[in-house]
Amino acid sequence: MLIGYFMNPTTLVKSFQNVIFVLIAFLQFAALAVFADTVTPHPYLGYNKEKVQLYVDGKPYLIIGGELHNSSTSSIAYMAPYWSKYKDMNINTVLAAITWQQFEPEEGKFDYRIVDHLIEQAEKHELRLIILWFGSWKNGQSSYTPMWVKEDTERFQRVQNKEKHAIETISVFSKPLLSADKKAYVALNERISQKDATNRIIMMQPQNEVGILGSDFDYSALGLQTLKSTVPSKLMNYMKANSDRLRPELLEVWKQAGMKNSGTWTEVFGDNIYAKEFLLAWSYASFIGEIAEAGRDVHDLPTFVNAWIVQNDTELPGQYPAGGPVSRVMDIYKAASNKIDFLAPDIYLADFKGITSDYVRDDNPLFVPESTIDASRAYYIIGEHGALGYSPFGIEDGVGNKAFSKAYGVLHEISHLLLDPANSTMGVLRQGSEKGRIIELEDMFIDIGFSSLVEPSYGIIIRTNENEFYIAGVNLHVKFNSKNDESTLYISEVNEGRFEEEKWKPGRLLNGDDTFHNERVRVYGRIKVSGPTFASDQDRPPQPTADSEFSNANQNIENISTPGIYKVTLYTR
Numbered sequence: 001m002l003i004g005y006f007m008n009p010t011t012l013v014k015s016f017q018n019v020i021f022v023l024i025a026f027l028q029f030a031a032l033a034v035f036a037d038t039v040t041p042h043p044y045l046g047y048n049k050e051k052v053q054l055y056v057d058g059k060p061y062l063i064i065g066g067e068l069h070n071s072s073t074s075s076i077a078y079m080a081p082y083w084s085k086y087k088d089m090n091i092n093t094v095l096a097a098i099t100w101q102q103f104e105p106e107e108g109k110f111d112y113r114i115v116d117h118l119i120e121q122a123e124k125h126e127l128r129l130i131i132l133w134f135g136s137w138k139n140g141q142s143s144y145t146p147m148w149v150k151e152d153t154e155r156f157q158r159v160q161n162k163e164k165h166a167i168e169t170i171s172v173f174s175k176p177l178l179s180a181d182k183k184a185y186v187a188l189n190e191r192i193s194q195k196d197a198t199n200r201i202i203m204m205q206p207q208n209e210v211g212i213l214g215s216d217f218d219y220s221a222l223g224l225q226t227l228k229s230t231v232p233s234k235l236m237n238y239m240k241a242n243s244d245r246l247r248p249e250l251l252e253v254w255k256q257a258g259m260k261n262s263g264t265w266t267e268v269f270g271d272n273i274y275a276k277e278f279l280l281a282w283s284y285a286s287f288i289g290e291i292a293e294a295g296r297d298v299h300d301l302p303t304f305v306n307a308w309i310v311q312n313d314t315e316l317p318g319q320y321p322a323g324g325p326v327s328r329v330m331d332i333y334k335a336a337s338n339k340i341d342f343l344a345p346d347i348y349l350a351d352f353k354g355i356t357s358d359y360v361r362d363d364n365p366l367f368v369p370e371s372t373i374d375a376s377r378a379y380y381i382i383g384e385h386g387a388l389g390y391s392p393f394g395i396e397d398g399v400g401n402k403a404f405s406k407a408y409g410v411l412h413e414i415s416h417l418l419l420d421p422a423n424s425t426m427g428v429l430r431q432g433s434e435k436g437r438i439i440e441l442e443d444m445f446i447d448i449g450f451s452s453l454v455e456p457s458y459g460i461i462i463r464t465n466e467n468e469f470y471i472a473g474v475n476l477h478v479k480f481n482s483k484n485d486e487s488t489l490y491i492s493e494v495n496e497g498r499f500e501e502e503k504w505k506p507g508r509l510l511n512g513d514d515t516f517h518n519e520r521v522r523v524y525g526r527i528k529v530s531g532p533t534f535a536s537d538q539d540r541p542p543q544p545t546a547d548s549e550f551s552n553a554n555q556n557i558e559n560i561s562t563p564g565i566y567k568v569t570l571y572t573r
Contacts, residue, residue: 043202045302045341049421052365054388056202060419063389064411067095067370076117083125085399090408094127095391099134099144104184107148112191122200130203136181139543140213140321142170161215169212172283173222182291193299204301206292209308210284211321217276231268238335249328280323281332289337306344306369308542327358346370348540352377353431360385373398375407376429376458383460384427402529406562413499414472417462430457432537444482451475467570474525474563491518492569521568525561
């Protein structure tokens with residue numbers, strides 16, 4: 001029977017055809033596998049030995065960034081002379097706005113010129129981009145919406161304050177607004193997917209410093225009706241599952257209202273300003289999460305929101321944008337959407353250390369997208385918190401600032417050490433009247449003193465193995481003390497030098513007066529330059545207002561020391 005079956009000519013032809021089909025399928029599969037290995041993945045956030053890092057072209061990436069002024073990208077001609085200057089400033093990532101007003105001037109008609117130009121210039125100058133979508137809201141207002149949105153107040157309802165006066169902020173409760181914004185944002189992401197073949201764009205920020213500025217709630221009929229609605233089970237379940245780690249501002253309000261498991265917003269949180277803020281936070285987070293998800297469905301990029309932060313403990317919602325992603329409502333944003341990867345603080349206040357620590361959580365990697373033109377802040381958060389990066393606002397103001405550019409250049413030199421999860425890093429920054437800092441490790445204390453009360457004193461200490469450290473910084477002196485009373489730690493060698501293509505190039509071997517005879521590492525810095533340095537130990541307004549202009553104005557100091565790199569080896573006696 002079997003012999004007869006295989007000798008049948010028809011059967012032989014069919015068997016041969018089946019073999020051919022299988023062979024073709026195998027070759028197609030193999031080709032797809034090879035193609036998959038050669039295609040560069042989109043940028044993404046991933047864990048590298050329990051440390052969250054940004055991956056670009058499949059490799060860990062450090063954002064050494066700068067954010068443009070709000071209106072810069074609206075003019076291709078205005079931007080033309082700046083592209084090469086950003087590269088000269090040792091910036092590797094530019095944060096640039098694309099506005100809904102420009103992108104969709106007529107409903108359903110999209111203008112791709114600006115996004116195309118950004119991608120083309122970033123590729124030409126070997127830069128990366130983070131796109132800031134100025135959509136429904138920017139700084140607690142709706143000034144970047146198209147005219148067809150602004151003029152249609154019936155379709156796109158405005159926020160009303162307590163006096164029932166409509167302000168220039170469109171209500172987050174407006175369903176037509178969500179639909180229109182989402183369509184535009186999806187169109188933008190589709191264009192990026194089509195145009196950005198080399199991963200110039202590495203992250204997205206939908207909206208900018210959202211919230212209601214000037215009113216603690218939307219007192220329109222739509223807003224008041226929503227306040228009477230039931231708290232979503234998604235939020236209640238999150239709060240119950242995470243009750244042992246909730247932000248105290250959320251937990252205490254919930255406790256005072258009786259820790260109910262369900263109910264309306266005022267029943268669960270009380271009839272107070274906090275219930276209104278929590279509802280706004282949930283609404284903004286849900287709105288942004290929905291458009292973020294729609295955008296990621298067509299071009300999946302890491303996505304974050306930025307916050308106009310609370311300026312002091314006495315400020316109430318409305319004095320800062322109510323409902324925005326400030327740290328006190330972080331849990332509400334986390335519960336609302338997993339398509340928002342993290343909340344990022346914009347920091348113009350002097351207490352940089354305290355504010356950044358408030359945003360560091362296991363589920364919230366740190367990134368500062370707006371701050372002052374002050375490289376010392378970048379060193380601190382990257383060293384201390386393993387931040388994804390740092391970006392001063394209004395980076396055009398920093399063109400010609402040699403101190404800043406040199407400091408950013410050193411960050412490039414050591415970035416491979418910073419991104420290696422096998423190394424431990426510590427950030428150092430003189431803030432206010434601080435005279436030093438002691439860092440406790442498992443086996444030693446690192447005693448750090450600040451050498452200057454005039455110039456910035458800052459740095460990053462990187463431990464590469466038990467007895468080897470690199471210190472990158474300026475105006476520090478560093479001593480290593482053993483925790484073991486029966487032994488003493490000594491400095492064996494201190495070499496100043498630099499990294500070239502990740503290879504260490506030693507310079508002078510320091511000893512004698514330069515190290516107090518190997519008692520301390522004296523971190524002088526590499527060279528001195530003439531130019532401005534930023535005076536960071538003062539509060540500045542979060543954004544320009546009619547009464548208070550924001551400025552990146554710098555103080556002039558001659559002969560500013562710029563960071564150097566020191567390799568330190570220790571021995572125990």
